[in-house]
Amino acid sequence: MFATYDVIDTLAGTPATLRTYREKAYVHTQGAHDALLTGTDGLPRAERAELAAHAAELDGARALAAHYRGLAPAPAPSSRLAALLRHAELLVLAPATAGPKDIAALTEAGWGAPDVVAASQLIAFVTYQARLTAGLRALGGLPAEDGEAPAYGVASEGRPFTLDALAWDAWVETVDIDRATPEQIAVLEESLPTAKTSPYYLALVHDVTALRERSRLYNAIMYAPRGLDRRDREIAALAVSRVNGCVYCASVHARRFAQLAKDTGPARAILDAGPGADLGTARRRAVADFAVRLTREPNQPLDLTALRTDAGLDDTEILDLVHVVAVFAWANRLMLTLGEPRIPAESTESTESAEEHSA
Template sequence: MTDSNPSVDLVDASVPLAAGSATHAVRHQRHKVVAATQGSYEALFETELSGSPLVERLLVADAIARSAGSDALHAHYRARLDALAPLSPAQQAAADGAAPEALGQDPRLQAVLRFARTLTDHPVEGDREALLKLPAAGLSTPEVVALAQLIAFVAYQVRVVAGLRALAELGGDSAAPAADEDPAPFVHPANLPPPGEPLRINGYTSETLGWKAWLPTLDLTQASPEQVRVLDSSHPKARSSDYYLLLVLQPRILQERATVFNAIMYAPGGLSRAERELASAVVSRVNGCVYCASVHAQRFEQLARRNDVIAQVFEEPETAGTTARERAIVRLAIALTRDPAGFGVTQLQAVRAAGLTNLEILDTLHAVAIFAWANRLMLNLGQPVYS
């Protein structure tokens, strides 16, 4: 069981990572990610958060950790729930693993847990109809934002813990020789639009899309100084973005989340920027997030000056990759996205054989995990808009 004290670094405790171990050392090279991941946890589970009661938030986190097969996180969230006892009969039933359908005596909790289950298992199914059941059950828009961030964060947290556990088992930094394997199908550049011109394959695209929220966003004329500060530190276009104007209804959570994202995607050294974008595009394709896939396909093209592997990802991610290194990154991204409970050292052997260092592997794991978070927000709070 992990320590239920919120001041303890929950990821380190859940792996567990002992101070001074090699994996602890490499994780803490990305100290901004470490700090903002813990900061996100503390923001989402602070008692005074405007929105859902703490017990409701802990029930959601516990249900996600249980469903995802993360024993350590399940133990942590259950310990925090037990500390809040006594629970209502419906809350106790939920803590004991009852399905949302069995909680008819508490329709709000039933709606919240049903939404959490959908976003955990099949995020693309968390559509407008699913979202609007939450206001109908009595949740305010800030409460819905807090819930969506919490669900997405725990999806991220589960994958960070699973990835770090596998990395700790993998051990040292020496790479084995690349194994012989059949090459992935090669898409000749002559059969593709040149980089910079949109790809359109299987409903995915590299063209620029907009995004429209399904819930009321912040009116900037009513913004608090804190909300304005968080908007301006999150993204250069945040003041005109539905995405940020919705998430800033919970400003502290958005601030921590933006810090995590930027530290993962833009930190110097380690995995190349283009490869981080490739991993992000793969996760988005697997999760069915057309908007995120478009953004990160574009960024890969801009950085790598080619679009062949993106075409392969859009066509069939399972066989995508123009080199052994790309194929290893793609397969890691698919495995951790689809089955964090089954993710282990076996799923890291190909990236090690392809020559990735522990820091590069960590950066790959982080890129995959942050898009478990990003996709769930983009898919479940609004929709892409085509020009």
């Protein structure tokens, strides 16, 4: 293993006891870190550590940046590395403004599709780590890093938010399923029954080990039994996706909330007016407000009072909420920067989500 300790436990400064309530999330968070830092093909370890440190600095996570800078000697400057560092700025600060030209810029700098996917996974994962660490510090009663707030861009207004089912097309070259390795096939089959025909998964499976850890982590966060009500998880995922400008993810989780709650009103309100819309209950209001705050200000102090009093959440439920907000910092950034949504030729309510993993 690349790391011999749990990075989040170290950075959050809190005992692992609460985190191990969600043991699978605990294990696969560290597993994703190790998978993303140990790759050697195309994107060397020193470049990966430098890229992760830069992403953490952009996100205002100074302790996380110091962790990554301590993993490997700084690589020599190069035009290839500079292109990846610019890509980190896009993913961390303004992912909703991405377009195919940004993938083309990486290709022109000499990076192949597997390198682009590995770099994008790593950068987006760092934003997950930053928010998970911030939430855990708040749960432990510890101060936030409280530096200058990151200069996040506003969500793109180019595509309308919708409850309709959408498709997704990749900008990066995807794996040809007929030429996929047995390991790639196995991870695709584990991730989602339809993953072998999903452009999203056929892009991510370039980095097969990272995809395995990510799929298991996502499942452990969104589908774990007990704890935070599934409707609250979906409202949080929707609020984060709306703030980040991820039209595809917002559509998926708006529909999923509506199915669970048997009510489209709150989901439609967030899609139309943003997370500040009237959501009908104090509980939903507290959940959405926290999701937005942790998404946009991960290095600023977090107040858990409304979650505990207005929403009635205990610490294990707040832990689930922190995980949801953190994992959608990661998911949104991949969806926004590796491809784009479109209205399918035959839109149906049974359309599979690129983010829907098996339970």
